[in-house]
Amino acid sequence: MKNDGEPALITLEHGSGGALSSELVEKHIYPRFSNPAYPELTDATRFDISGELCMTTDSYTVDPIRFPGSDIGRLAIFGTCNDLAVAGARPKYLSVGLILEEGFPLADLDAVLDSMRRAAGEAQVSVVTGDTKVVPKGKGGGIYINTAGIGEHVAGSKLAPGAIRPGDSIIVSGPVGAHGIAVMAAREGLSVGSDIQSDCAFLFPACHALMALGAELRFMRDATRGGVAAVVGEAASAAGVGVELTEESFPIDGAVRTVAEILGLYPLEIANEGVFIAVVSEAETERALEILHGTREAAQAALVGTVTSEHPGTVVLETEIGGRRILDLPRGLLLPRIC
Amino acid sequence: MERPEQAFRSRELASRASTEIRRIAGRLSDTVRIMEVCGTHTVAIRRTGVRSLLPESIRLISGPGCPVCVTPSGFISNALHLIEDHAATIATFGDMVKVPDPEGRSLAEYLGTGKVQIVYSPQEVLQLARKIDGPLVFLGIGFETTIPTVASAFLRTREEGLRNLYLAAAFKTVPPALRALVSDPDCAIDAFLLPGHVSVVLGLEPYRFLAEEFHIPGVVGGFEPLDILLAILKIVRQLASGKAEIENAYPRAVRDGGNPVARRAIEELLEPESSLWRGLGRLEGSGLAIRPEMEELDAAKAFNLPELIDYDPPGCLCAKVIQGKALPPQCPLFGRRCTPDSPVGPCMVSSEGTCAAHLKYGDGAA
Amino acid sequence: MCLAVPLEITEVFENRTARVTSNGVDLEIDVSMIPDPAPGDFVIVHAGFAIEKLDSDAANETLDLFEELGSVDGET
Numbered sequence: 001m002k003n004d005g006e007p008a009l010i011t012l013e014h015g016s017g018g019a020l021s022s023e024l025v026e027k028h029i030y031p032r033f034s035n036p037a038y039p040e041l042t043d044a045t046r047f048d049i050s051g052e053l054c055m056t057t058d059s060y061t062v063d064p065i066r067f068p069g070s071d072i073g074r075l076a077i078f079g080t081c082n083d084l085a086v087a088g089a090r091p092k093y094l095s096v097g098l099i100l101e102e103g104f105p106l107a108d109l110d111a112v113l114d115s116m117r118r119a120a121g122e123a124q125v126s127v128v129t130g131d132t133k134v135v136p137k138g139k140g141g142g143i144y145i146n147t148a149g150i151g152e153h154v155a156g157s158k159l160a161p162g163a164i165r166p167g168d169s170i171i172v173s174g175p176v177g178a179h180g181i182a183v184m185a186a187r188e189g190l191s192v193g194s195d196i197q198s199d200c201a202f203l204f205p206a207c208h209a210l211m212a213l214g215a216e217l218r219f220m221r222d223a224t225r226g227g228v229a230a231v232v233g234e235a236a237s238a239a240g241v242g243v244e245l246t247e248e249s250f251p252i253d254g255a256v257r258t259v260a261e262i263l264g265l266y267p268l269e270i271a272n273e274g275v276f277i278a279v280v281s282e283a284e285t286e287r288a289l290e291i292l293h294g295t296r297e298a299a300q301a302a303l304v305g306t307v308t309s310e311h312p313g314t315v316v317l318e319t320e321i322g323g324r325r326i327l328d329l330p331r332g333l334l335l336p337r338i339c
Numbered sequence: 340m341e342r343p344e345q346a347f348r349s350r351e352l353a354s355r356a357s358t359e360i361r362r363i364a365g366r367l368s369d370t371v372r373i374m375e376v377c378g379t380h381t382v383a384i385r386r387t388g389v390r391s392l393l394p395e396s397i398r399l400i401s402g403p404g405c406p407v408c409v410t411p412s413g414f415i416s417n418a419l420h421l422i423e424d425h426a427a428t429i430a431t432f433g434d435m436v437k438v439p440d441p442e443g444r445s446l447a448e449y450l451g452t453g454k455v456q457i458v459y460s461p462q463e464v465l466q467l468a469r470k471i472d473g474p475l476v477f478l479g480i481g482f483e484t485t486i487p488t489v490a491s492a493f494l495r496t497r498e499e500g501l502r503n504l505y506l507a508a509a510f511k512t513v514p515p516a517l518r519a520l521v522s523d524p525d526c527a528i529d530a531f532l533l534p535g536h537v538s539v540v541l542g543l544e545p546y547r548f549l550a551e552e553f554h555i556p557g558v559v560g561g562f563e564p565l566d567i568l569l570a571i572l573k574i575v576r577q578l579a580s581g582k583a584e585i586e587n588a589y590p591r592a593v594r595d596g597g598n599p600v601a602r603r604a605i606e607e608l609l610e611p612e613s614s615l616w617r618g619l620g621r622l623e624g625s626g627l628a629i630r631p632e633m634e635e636l637d638a639a640k641a642f643n644l645p646e647l648i649d650y651d652p653p654g655c656l657c658a659k660v661i662q663g664k665a666l667p668p669q670c671p672l673f674g675r676r677c678t679p680d681s682p683v684g685p686c687m688v689s690s691e692g693t694c695a696a697h698l699k700y701g702d703g704a705a
Numbered sequence: 706m707c708l709a710v711p712l713e714i715t716e717v718f719e720n721r722t723a724r725v726t727s728n729g730v731d732l733e734i735d736v737s738m739i740p741d742p743a744p745g746d747f748v749i750v751h752a753g754f755a756i757e758k759l760d761s762d763a764a765n766e767t768l769d770l771f772e773e774l775g776s777v778d779g780e781t
Contacts (some may be wrong), residue, residue: 195730264708322392323390325385328700338433338459338751339379339689342711355775481706591761591767592759
């Protein structure tokens, strides 16, 4: 879609609102996202939506922008859609805000936009508005993306930590630990871990299927930064309950497990982009697992723990060897260790 | 095929070992104080839940075997100075990236800029040196497990014709630290859980003095849960019988004579020197410097780096904690002003430091 | 200070390196510290270097020590 005579790199002019700005939107951005909900380029798009709405926003600054299994564009679409999905909403409309760094190759922008278009198609969401800014060289990471999403609340109940009660089951939707390793290995050019693929996936179908449980589905959250440890820990804290997890029950891909051991990382603390935690009533646990096993994104869902009234706010892990220890909230950057 | 270490994670066998340890420890009249020298043991014991399988009468004290913890923070200032004043690129293991210097700055500031390259292996440093313009300085931290790997890579720089590669050597060796600990009249350590992978290189000989001169038992342990339990079992058996020996509970990896090829790599590149340990002070022969005939690799010489000084933050009890003389909660800064996100002293800086581990995993009983 | 993992050698190369594998993970490591590395050997790998060969007889002897401890009451 690039025309001859066009600059190959993003310049400050592309963000200045002038001719080059318009050209960027008209030739590169808008054509990829035009659809019945976004029939023409306007400053604001009208659309019809009814019922209770959910809205979320997230910004994506991942480095590098491309890594095995995914890229920043796909992440920016699916990540925001997943935030809506775990809140009980069907994602419908997204806005896209781009912050480009002067010197960013137009070909790379096209590739990111193509990826976003494909992801939006898979998620059946429409990008209906957006904005582009350019910052001077050195002031941005190539490309940063913000997406805001609006969805229709379709869950039968309000999903929240407050709904969690002792006796409830903790379910993980799939194998953990892949995404963080894939990004880190790519970023640092490590000789280990370069075969691991990000698990980036659109989770609404699996989340939606679980919503059939009504109020027996208490809470869902996607396990991004900080991994499942962060999600479960934060939920326990917010709900004022304790959690007992069984280390052995977490599905972990063999290669991820091995790479994590080599690099001194712990899979339960590593970021994912295609995994969520669901808290369901004890009575509906079996049914929840059956439902999830029938979906593509959660075919390997597993029961990993229980909510308890003991040690409120604290997550205790029963370890592989039958010991016990606290699973704390992870802190700081994911870095490989030799110690 | 099942990975070999899986057998050393058996719940049933762990339970048997734990029962036997309790039985024997129950016959001992006092609390047993075992120092786990190695930071990797500190983490393994707590992360795998081994701590919770041990009786309360066994006190586990984390020792100075945490390279990040015992390296003076001026080392990081020097690294930043190399980037900022000598246009150098720093290559480092991930462990050093978040360590604060005396002013609170760290190499993390330069992540994503290309000026700090994280590596998993010293082999990657050779490849980086070919691709980078300007000097590339590798931060050489670690004990005898890591030192041969760095030495091995750097001994190849001449062969590979690399002229822009330097080593900032801040290595430390374990036996002198052990001697310093047991020579202290206040030392209250009953036995040592000796570092398994350092021992792969050193063998058992360098530890004999613990038993022969100081009558303190030492057992070399591996890092799987069963390895640690077996080492502790052997320790309590020795204590119960009044023996003091150096035993090897990790024979599948540790040979009595260690790995002489690995030691030769160390000796070819490096020679012993006195070294400053945070918490322990200056110990003779406990560090390794680049030999004069290899001095073109020495970052300290090439860039005139200032000598490392120790910086003891006011109120910080790390010196006592590293020697096993104080527990983390006894430090007034612990968990308040000193946290993993803003560490004051060395014991909190590394995730395998005594204080960081205590904060993350609790004191063991869960 | 000693994160190291046992991995199986699948191929040894001329230049003192070897390919090792475990669970679908392959890496190339330095084996210059190992006398006579051969495919099928398990080696302990730290920071991309093999620091020792795993002695499987010794491994079995170590596990046997646990067998001698007998089972915990009420369980097998």
